[in-house]
Amino acid sequence: MGQAHVIVVGNEKGGTGKSTLSMHILVALLYRGLSVGSIDVDARQGTLTRYLENRRARDQKGDLGLPSSEHRSIPPSADAQADAARLLETIAELRDRHDVVVIDTPGSDNALSRLAHSYAQTLVTPLNDSLIDLDVLAHVEPETMRIARPSQYAELVWDTKKQRALRGERAVVDWIVVRNRLSSLDARNKRDMEKLLSDLAQRIGFRLVPGLGERVIYRSLFLDGLTLLDLRNSLLGFQLSMSHLTARQELRGLVDALNLDIQGAVVPAE
Numbered sequence: 001m002g003q004a005h006v007i008v009v010g011n012e013k014g015g016t017g018k019s020t021l022s023m024h025i026l027v028a029l030l031y032r033g034l035s036v037g038s039i040d041v042d043a044r045q046g047t048l049t050r051y052l053e054n055r056r057a058r059d060q061k062g063d064l065g066l067p068s069s070e071h072r073s074i075p076p077s078a079d080a081q082a083d084a085a086r087l088l089e090t091i092a093e094l095r096d097r098h099d100v101v102v103i104d105t106p107g108s109d110n111a112l113s114r115l116a117h118s119y120a121q122t123l124v125t126p127l128n129d130s131l132i133d134l135d136v137l138a139h140v141e142p143e144t145m146r147i148a149r150p151s152q153y154a155e156l157v158w159d160t161k162k163q164r165a166l167r168g169e170r171a172v173v174d175w176i177v178v179r180n181r182l183s184s185l186d187a188r189n190k191r192d193m194e195k196l197l198s199d200l201a202q203r204i205g206f207r208l209v210p211g212l213g214e215r216v217i218y219r220s221l222f223l224d225g226l227t228l229l230d231l232r233n234s235l236l237g238f239q240l241s242m243s244h245l246t247a248r249q250e251l252r253g254l255v256d257a258l259n260l261d262i263q264g265a266v267v268p269a270e
């Protein structure tokens with residue numbers, strides 16, 4: 001396989017922002033001068049695929065010069081083995097040609113998603129700031145508000161690291177948990193989550209990076225195939241607000257925190 005760094009965005013929980021984050025991470029890396037391949041392993045839903053199609057359509061309409069990734073989706077067929085082979089081929093092909101490969105995965109457990117996870121060098125897990133979302137990572141004892149034990153997604157990550165080690169590859173995965181859709185309300189819940197997540201980080205081996213706030217803008221960008229990073233004042237129909245700038249700053253913080261040490265990366269002029 002080639003040298004591209006593989007970033008998998010995953011969480012065994014629907015609607016935590018995996019596809020939105022996949023899109024924003026890949027566009028951020030493109031603006032940093034990296035060439036990027038992307039794979040939609042959640043092809044049944046196809047959010048990332050459609051997001052990128054919308055981007056191509058938007059780009060053809062205007063003169064924005066929107067950078068894009070070389071994208072593949074892996075639709076599930078009746079033949080699970082053939083699907084797995086196709087995913088491996090696709091990863092190998094894109095790794096040969098690009099600096100980074102970003103893989104979006106479904107919010108549920110399946111063999112293809114596990115296989116994709118086993119190729120992660122960086123695993124990014126977005127998590128809504130709620131104890132319900134935390135439950136897929138760890139069970140919490142209600143009386144003491146302590147972590148009782150790691151739960152299903154933590155186990156999936158552990159299993160896929162083993163899968164990778166069995167292939168004779170380095171099993172070290174930089175696992176990053178990002179709290180998404182943070183709101184300034186409910187300070188108590190926020191404090192509880194912070195404490196629980198930092199306990200858990202040590203136990204199951206992830207890094208917590210600064211989170212992303214709840215911003216309506218994320219929802220309105222999808223149909224145009226745009227990300228926060230494409231928005232300029234000159235862009236028709238968008239007025240850059242303070243909230244957008246803050247959101248962009250948060251995103252930049254996240255991408256910096258990935259600590260990708262890749263040759264050829266260019267820091268963009270703002």
Ligand SMILES: Nc1ncnc2c1ncn2[C@@H]1O[C@H](COP(=O)(O)OP(=O)(O)OP(=O)(O)O)[C@@H](O)[C@H]1O
Pocket residue numbers: 013014015016017018019020021042045047105106107108180181182212213214215216217218219
């Ligand atoms: N920071 C945010 N602020 C506001 N809305 C957000 C934010 N992040 C994601 N969303 C919205 O949350 C919804 C779910 O996001 P997304 O589709 O990216 O999640 P997902 O984890 O990929 O879901 P699934 O598991 O179904 O694939 C979308 O409507 C998206 O626009």
Ligand SMILES: [Mg+2]
Pocket residue numbers: 018019020042045047048105106107
């Ligand atoms: Mg998704």
